[in-house]
Amino acid sequence: MDSERLVELLQQVRQKQMSVTQAVLRLRHLPFEDLGFAKIDHHLALRQGFPEVIMGQGKDAKDIAAIVRAMQRRKSSVLVTRLDAAKMAQLKRLRTRLKFHQSARAATWAEKAIKITGKGVVLVVCAGTSDIPVAEEAALTAAMMGNRVERLFDVGVAGIHRLLENRLRLDAASVLIVVAGMEGALPSVVAGLIDKPVIAVPTSVGYGASFHGIAALLGMLNSCAAGVTVVNIDNGFGAGFAASLINRL
Amino acid sequence: MDSERLVELLQQVRQKQMSVTQAVLRLRHLPFEDLGFAKIDHHLALRQGFPEVIMGQGKDAKDIAAIVRAMQRRKSSVLVTRLDAAKMAQLKRLRTRLKFHQSARAATWAEKAIKITGKGVVLVVCAGTSDIPVAEEAALTAAMMGNRVERLFDVGVAGIHRLLENRLRLDAASVLIVVAGMEGALPSVVAGLIDKPVIAVPTSVGYGASFHGIAALLGMLNSCAAGVTVVNIDNGFGAGFAASLINRL
Amino acid sequence: MDSERLVELLQQVRQKQMSVTQAVLRLRHLPFEDLGFAKIDHHLALRQGFPEVIMGQGKDAKDIAAIVRAMQRRKSSVLVTRLDAAKMAQLKRLRTRLKFHQSARAATWAEKAIKITGKGVVLVVCAGTSDIPVAEEAALTAAMMGNRVERLFDVGVAGIHRLLENRLRLDAASVLIVVAGMEGALPSVVAGLIDKPVIAVPTSVGYGASFHGIAALLGMLNSCAAGVTVVNIDNGFGAGFAASLINRL
């Protein structure tokens, strides 16, 4: 994968077909890639065990199918996020090869079993049943990226005892993803109970003054509990990805 | 306190100095007050045991002093809110007659002891030490309005066990005022533990994306726990007043 | 319903099969529930006369039907909120057993007549005809929770005399729920006429700079009349619930 043009240039220097001064000048005009900077494409780097990801939303079924097939040819495992059942149905023949995860609104494909490379457990916690699609997107992402994933759903702060009953599971996790809409208070409470990193995911669940997730987002950014970091509204994928990076350290 | 003009009119009717038709016409043009509508001035009604209230913010010491003296002449008890120590110091001679409550940023005066007319206990809960001034304003307001008031401070959701240790005190209250800044999650947790009305007070405590209390306000409006109602940011007085109305039912 | 594991532990202590020190250690690791904390589930506590509530919005008819049937088996009375006629029609056989309240966009079921446990009258006031669905949701919630409920509709501040004509009804209520969209001024006027707690409900009625209820929400939070507390935009249920808690004190 070494740049042919770079090798050629250096050989010309070596064979004295090119002066050092000429080489300096030429080097400055070589395309960036030829200098070997391709290694800063961390997507390649990450792909060691990580799936390739397609954001399904805003793409039509035909385009998704084409990308997925290309990936399958490269033997990459594949994660298609934000894919609703209707669009899944349009994927036609591909349908039989992709696994659809309805609650996560996602589809996956992997030639062989995903190898666990994450060190500990990624625990995905969510407040209400309406938050589950985002929580499942996070869980599926983390699973596809080689983590043991556990779920603790429907433990909102209005019934705090349900969360407390599960404190041993909270303690046992390495990284926690906490998903909540409405007032978004759950990550603060969870982060107050444990000493592990908490990734908070606000959801657009709610109405009126929830402003499609802004109330939850602001709540999480202002968490009184240290150790909470936040991703975009409904960004289950981003939380799962960040948790995977953390769990591989 | 009956309207002289109304009495006079009716007597003219009675003495046939005025026809019924004339009386109807005149009645329609009498000033509203003369018709005895003064009774819809609920401030008078409320004053049965309730103090007169002066919003100190935005008024200078001289004006405050004048109003207070007028009230004292009426034998009304007095509550001056949003009064900082500097302005209190300017109140001069009045200073010796008003009691200054530094933590509540307020001053009070009452000729005799406030009579307890509220049925149960008003419990004022707050999340952090920075929320105490607003919580004390609420507590003082409720106390001046004839309620037994208790305080449970510094029980934020990041250390949930401190709140849970006090659940018996939560259960024992009739009305709860829950004060919190930052993410404003405390009212949701409290309302999930008890079955009494919870008045939530967002405070402007916080920085950055707290937006001077907006984050807390939105959090409280979107509470996942039923039974929570909300007042304006930093409005301890409003919460204490509403709690008093509730506690007298 | 006592925890078997807790009883077993204590018996082992009693029979000296376990030292006190061991018992302390074990107690600390028992799941929360085993310690009997289930009693802090106030939903159970509240259920004494209160219905179980399902938020219909965002749930499909099949799921709603399943939950309702489970509740009916438990003999709980049931309130399904945010249920439009179309979804009601999909509830199939259940339809004949649920009572649909079109104007409140809700359905109810109760095995026997709701017992009145609230002390006074909950009066639901609304400003315009477009606010009626939210007002009816509040009224229905309060009725299902055991309150005498009265309605005073279409008394907006632009025609203030209509409100004033009904001041005796305002005076007679114990708790008032005041529902308004647009500028949301009605709760201030009502709270100025009476000395009872007022729960203000902003609605999303309006257009342009009403911003789907923000104008009304801000108006209510900034009410110049003390005694007003506020719930989320269009949250008739929350207002009815809070009014019920207040009316039982």
Added chain:
Amino acid sequence: MDSERLVELLQQVRQKQMSVTQAVLRLRHLPFEDLGFAKIDHHLALRQGFPEVIMGQGKDAKDIAAIVRAMQRRKSSVLVTRLDAAKMAQLKRLRTRLKFHQSARAATWAEKAIKITGKGVVLVVCAGTSDIPVAEEAALTAAMMGNRVERLFDVGVAGIHRLLENRLRLDAASVLIVVAGMEGALPSVVAGLIDKPVIAVPTSVGYGASFHGIAALLGMLNSCAAGVTVVNIDNGFGAGFAASLINRL
């Protein structure tokens, strides 16, 4: 005041010193003013009885003094708005010739008495004592522009009877300026009582979710009473000016 250059040009055409074609070309390049468009400077037009206005805020005392003196030389009457006492004190010798209106935060000068040119009464209504400076700015502006001005202050919606007692004064006015902060509900109520144009002025009075007048502004824009138009927050001058234009029709 005819344009010399235009006259000269036309005379050259008349004397055949310039062809029509040349004249057309030249006309197109004459400065706008020379074509007599100065008459579209309505500030001149308005000055028939209207004062010249200086926005004092953001200008230092020296600049204000210079402008005022120039105006006095032109015999214009003068209105300086947003002028606090401190800056007034810096105006030095001018002080003795300008009349300072403390409550309106403004100063005025007029060589002779202002002539009343407005047809009816401009009534300035305000909700609370904190709204008075803005209300006085509106009243002073209208007075300086030749209107009979009346004031009805401190009639907020929380004590609606005080407003109703004065309904005859409301009825008697030609144009109403209604000033309110906090929830800004007063213009809706006033416009519902009368059939005259209402200019609503939101003020920045309030705290927390009043957002420096946004709550009042939105309330007024969403007024449920027809006939209300709105000016910028704290823009008493603008309201007084618009009322004057209306009252001269």
Added chain:
Amino acid sequence: MDSERLVELLQQVRQKQMSVTQAVLRLRHLPFEDLGFAKIDHHLALRQGFPEVIMGQGKDAKDIAAIVRAMQRRKSSVLVTRLDAAKMAQLKRLRTRLKFHQSARAATWAEKAIKITGKGVVLVVCAGTSDIPVAEEAALTAAMMGNRVERLFDVGVAGIHRLLENRLRLDAASVLIVVAGMEGALPSVVAGLIDKPVIAVPTSVGYGASFHGIAALLGMLNSCAAGVTVVNIDNGFGAGFAASLINRL
């Protein structure tokens, strides 16, 4: 239409069947209406030449038809705003009696020709062709309320000469309604050219950072030209109504 109960009461006083003291007490409890306050229903007052208005948006065809018929029985003229062609088509038989104004999205009915009661001309100006529906709503409202109405459309500030060419028409108007979306600059320019009241109507025309009319609304509120007042986004009706009140002074 005098209140029977009031007359009866006064007759009892006259006939000495009731003491003056009793009468005072009773008067205080008479329903408001009986006191003759019905005259503060200015809708009646205004109806002298003014149509009754129905906001069509949010009402279904059946309800609209019922209200219209009731009004027709009262011989009131009728204005139905925010009525799209589809809903108009559903009005069935009524269709033949109502006149549909497609560009104004409104329908009208009047038994006889509207009588001109406004003194001068109401000139409706708009910036772009997309603003026409709102401008037509304003124009139709003013026409139905008895004004001579003229239109000056598509004179946006980006082609300022088109506006200037019509400055004589601007000068000739008594009241101007200026409608604009996007940056909302037109009212400032118009108000700078004339000395008559300008009612500015922001429209939701635009995209991106126009935020559905907020940009135009803010632009108009911050107009550098005095004499501009503003109504809600897209509120053509409100502008037409306010202009009518002004034009009758």
Added chain:
Amino acid sequence: MDSERLVELLQQVRQKQMSVTQAVLRLRHLPFEDLGFAKIDHHLALRQGFPEVIMGQGKDAKDIAAIVRAMQRRKSSVLVTRLDAAKMAQLKRLRTRLKFHQSARAATWAEKAIKITGKGVVLVVCAGTSDIPVAEEAALTAAMMGNRVERLFDVGVAGIHRLLENRLRLDAASVLIVVAGMEGALPSVVAGLIDKPVIAVPTSVGYGASFHGIAALLGMLNSCAAGVTVVNIDNGFGAGFAASLINRL
């Protein structure tokens, strides 16, 4: 194209059929256009090589067809923006004469080939594939206005090496249009690499806290790189137009 009326007036002056004084008076009342101000209609001026532009959004197919035909009769080249495939299909016979550009959501017509009048290359850069429609609108606009246009797509900042590999193309451009959604960081990075004007176009691509392009818009307005100016969200046309003006200097 000289104004006949102006010529006629001047000739009357020349022939002494009109005095100079009369001429001055008449000139002041001539319609603006007659004075030759038509030359300030820069749309005419620009049309020298520039197309006429129709904003397709919000217009129906029939209206678009009519305008296009009128333009074709004037031999103007035509650009219809914001035209989706469905509306294009409704254009019927016109379809065969207009060229549809699907990715730019636009249609064009030109009698003869567009003449290149721009001096250098306009380079359109975009961050992600979802930004392409806006980028293509900008590119097509610039092309229709006589510029050499190049494209550099899908070079978002998360894979910075792809952008760097193309730095020579960046250097070679005269004006750059940089299109990005989400965080909108690309214009800052591009402007840091070159010393040419950069027009930044935020797109509504993103979800949650992107707020339909606000995040990108704010990012671009706050660019830490000097030389960046910004247009409205999704305003590809505006960017292409501004770039064309710059490229003709």
Added chain:
Amino acid sequence: MDSERLVELLQQVRQKQMSVTQAVLRLRHLPFEDLGFAKIDHHLALRQGFPEVIMGQGKDAKDIAAIVRAMQRRKSSVLVTRLDAAKMAQLKRLRTRLKFHQSARAATWAEKAIKITGKGVVLVVCAGTSDIPVAEEAALTAAMMGNRVERLFDVGVAGIHRLLENRLRLDAASVLIVVAGMEGALPSVVAGLIDKPVIAVPTSVGYGASFHGIAALLGMLNSCAAGVTVVNIDNGFGAGFAASLINRL
């Protein structure tokens, strides 16, 4: 530190002075703390090598001094954040024992050297010199919590080559804290270059449409690079704390 009351209860069971049933009942009413739940106080847990933290902002010097002395008695290491030089100067005698970090606006105290418990390097990157105080707060927090910390400052995206020159340092870090104001684009670029977790910290650096950090905050939440999580505006402490939790996994 075992609960005496719990031990006593168990001993009574053991000595058969209390039945098992009685014990179960009593256990349920024991204060929470007595049940040993103190272990969920993770602040204690974290304190193993972690400092105690005081938010200096909003506290006066006297209170800070008192807290610090109490901590020193407990031999805890101490971190006082948001402490400006003026307040530091007021700490009097304490000054000589606390180390002041001017650029981080913080003070620290530790009885012995901080032990390194973090696995890898925490690299703190910032965009401009104005962002340094927040970056230093993050760096100091991480250092006090037992991490090797490196700094890479003033590498904003407008001069991207400076960042690229340091890509080896980026690669070598385990966790990255990336601090930026204005458009907040730096975290996206950094996260695109590496495959480690990135904690983004928006700062309030900027003016105008930066809205005190909102632009940067939104930019970071909408990052097109996966793996970025965000904390509150200016929350260097929170970022340092979260990085420490991650670096100990």
Added chain:
Amino acid sequence: MDSERLVELLQQVRQKQMSVTQAVLRLRHLPFEDLGFAKIDHHLALRQGFPEVIMGQGKDAKDIAAIVRAMQRRKSSVLVTRLDAAKMAQLKRLRTRLKFHQSARAATWAEKAIKITGKGVVLVVCAGTSDIPVAEEAALTAAMMGNRVERLFDVGVAGIHRLLENRLRLDAASVLIVVAGMEGALPSVVAGLIDKPVIAVPTSVGYGASFHGIAALLGMLNSCAAGVTVVNIDNGFGAGFAASLINRL
């Protein structure tokens, strides 16, 4: 200025002291700068005639003095923006060497006269006198960057004739910077009169609903006139810089 390390490496290849393979590996680890990428530092590139710029705001006098002296040693011309008179006074000895521009709140230094490299005239237009500081910052920036700069101040849209009188000056400019606060309408009007690029600068001038420049910013982004691009609020420097880039094309 060639990189010594790069030359050395190539010489080792040339002298066969290093294999081509080794050279490829080493090249990949050379610091970026050594590869000659320094040429992408466009600040150097721009410095050909461009001044070095210091943002004075947020820096203390001592730091500014140090940077300025370093620049003077490099013989760069210098522009210090956002420098108030107080800070200027603290610059001590430097004061005599820097030229202070009070109205622009800036200071400059240049060893020799600035050479004009811009092709045409940069015309800076502003709406009101309060906008002058921002306009002067733009004008000074453009002047320091080698442009002929003209000013046209105080031509707000409320007195449109003043702008129109100067249309020849507008026509004569190559690039226009249009500065306005309040409703920010001026750029739309200007862009409608000419066919040159217009850079719009919103200012924070105004009060109330101007929201510190947001109203003006939104107005400019939504300009109905094509060819307008926008910079941040009060960003005169950015506008002057962009205009300079454009004027050198």
